[in-house]
Amino acid sequence: xxxxxxxxxxxxxxxxxxxxxxxxxxxxxxxxxxxxxxxxxxxxxxxxxxxxxxxxxxxxxxxxxxxxxxxxxxxxxxxxxxxxxxxxxxxxxxxxxxxxxxxxxxxxxxxxxxxxxxxxxxxxxxxxxxxxxxxxxxxxxxxxxxxxxxxxxxxxxxxxxxxxxxxxxxxxxxxxxxxxxxxxxxxxxxxxxxxxxxxxxxxxxxxxxxxxxxxxxxxxxxxxxxxxxxxxxxxxxxxxxxxxxxxxxxxxxxxxxxxxxxxxxxxxxxxxxxxxxxxxxxxxxxxxxxxxxxxxxxxxxxxxxxxxxxxxxxxxxxxxxxxxxxxxxxxxxxxxxxxxxxxxxxxxxxxxxxxxxxxxxxxxxxxxxxxxxxxxxxxxxxxxxxxxxxxxxxxxxxxxxxxxxxxxxxxxxxxxxxxxxxxxxxxxxxxxx
Numbered sequence: 001x002x003x004x005x006x007x008x009x010x011x012x013x014x015x016x017x018x019x020x021x022x023x024x025x026x027x028x029x030x031x032x033x034x035x036x037x038x039x040x041x042x043x044x045x046x047x048x049x050x051x052x053x054x055x056x057x058x059x060x061x062x063x064x065x066x067x068x069x070x071x072x073x074x075x076x077x078x079x080x081x082x083x084x085x086x087x088x089x090x091x092x093x094x095x096x097x098x099x100x101x102x103x104x105x106x107x108x109x110x111x112x113x114x115x116x117x118x119x120x121x122x123x124x125x126x127x128x129x130x131x132x133x134x135x136x137x138x139x140x141x142x143x144x145x146x147x148x149x150x151x152x153x154x155x156x157x158x159x160x161x162x163x164x165x166x167x168x169x170x171x172x173x174x175x176x177x178x179x180x181x182x183x184x185x186x187x188x189x190x191x192x193x194x195x196x197x198x199x200x201x202x203x204x205x206x207x208x209x210x211x212x213x214x215x216x217x218x219x220x221x222x223x224x225x226x227x228x229x230x231x232x233x234x235x236x237x238x239x240x241x242x243x244x245x246x247x248x249x250x251x252x253x254x255x256x257x258x259x260x261x262x263x264x265x266x267x268x269x270x271x272x273x274x275x276x277x278x279x280x281x282x283x284x285x286x287x288x289x290x291x292x293x294x295x296x297x298x299x300x301x302x303x304x305x306x307x308x309x310x311x312x313x314x315x316x317x318x319x320x321x322x323x324x325x326x327x328x329x330x331x332x333x334x335x336x337x338x339x340x341x342x343x344x345x346x347x348x349x350x351x352x353x354x355x356x357x358x359x360x361x362x363x364x365x366x367x368x369x370x371x372x373x374x375x376x377x378x379x380x381x382x383x384x385x386x387x388x389x390x391x392x393x394x395x396x397x398x399x400x401x402x403x404x405x406x407x408x409x410x411x412x413x414x415x416x417x418x419x420x421x422x423x424x425x426x427x428x429x430x431x432x433x
């Protein structure tokens with residue numbers, strides 16, 4: 001079998017066999033297939049696409065390319081959740097304790113942020129002492145003890161995806177739906193979940209800009225999950241506006257603390273209730289979404305979710321008291337962006353808010369870039385809310401004067417008010433099963 005023949009086969013629109021896909025992935029991970037041939041193959045997939053059977057086989061081959069997590073020793077049914085990324089998306093930090101408090105254990109591996117989207121591991125790193133890396137035995141023991149653990153992805157989890165994604169990033173093939181879907185689902189399969197809930201975002205702050213593209217990606221991932229024997233549910237959610245009011249690592253953790261104590265922004269809570277309810281359904285804990293939402297609300301009202309979050313932080317070495325007393329590191333300079341006149345705040349561009357937070361230091365330009373955990377943006381007023389002239393619309397948190405000055409210029413271009421209200425789209429578009 002020769003790689004050049006498989007490149008030509010896909011270039012001509014033919015279907016690759018299970019053995020051929022396995023040959024490609026194994027050969028690339030071992031180093032037998034060079035980057036230039038893999039790049040040519042990825043470009044052929046970009047233009048010719050893949051059938052469901054091909055995409056499922058690609059997903060499985062990638063999942064089998066490295067370590068896999070075996071959750072069966074813990075008993076019960078485990079459900080994983082994945083978001084395709086957005087601005088102010090701190091849902092994992094809320095859903096973990098809420099879902100665990102409702103009786104479905106959450107054993108999750110998450111990633112760091114890149115560009116304008118934030119990463120769960122970066123947010124957790126803003127908690128003093130929190131250990132984002134655990135040995136597999138520690139990870140499983142913690143899940144067994146308190147029903148919740150969230151760690152960074154292991155070094156050898158789906159190495160095929162790490163290599164292929166880095167290649168796609170520099171060859172213009174990132175936006176291929178079969179390659180996106182197999183990248184996401186291979187990590188979920190390797191992480192051992194029996195049920196998978198996908199938060200597929202669309203809009204200016206998301207990777208998929210239109211609901212049509214998001215729907216196509218969601219359907220592909222759901223079909224892959226079914227083909228590989230995993231219950232998979234996709235929720236399409238709108239990311240044209242930032243989720244919640246906080247954008248930035250420490251700021252978002254503090255917003256999570258507020259939300260778990262019943263003081264969460266409505267948009268954030270609505271999305272979490274929808275996703276969490278489907279996680280409970282997939283975990284066989286409730287019969288329907290309505291029951292799931294009722295249980296999740298109860299976990300907030302009784303304080304069970306907040307207690308679960310504090311226990312989770314403590315078990316992973318974090319300073320739970322620092323979170324509870326709001327003593328996280330926050331950037332020293334806080335500058336408000338004021339309304340020039342009274343009126344209704346007009347919709348923000350979520351992508352530009354993400355770029356603003358990144359400019360202040362809250363995000364990475366490259367995977368190696370350091371981030372300033374205490375920087376970010378607070379949306380004091382959200383789209384559709386009334387603001388008086390001279391009141392703050394945004395608050396910028398910065399540690400570097402030059403970055404803060406650049407952020408001020410960006411922020412002033414983002415804010416506008418009008419005498420007429422703002423029409424906002426619904427947060428949840430549809431659910432695909």
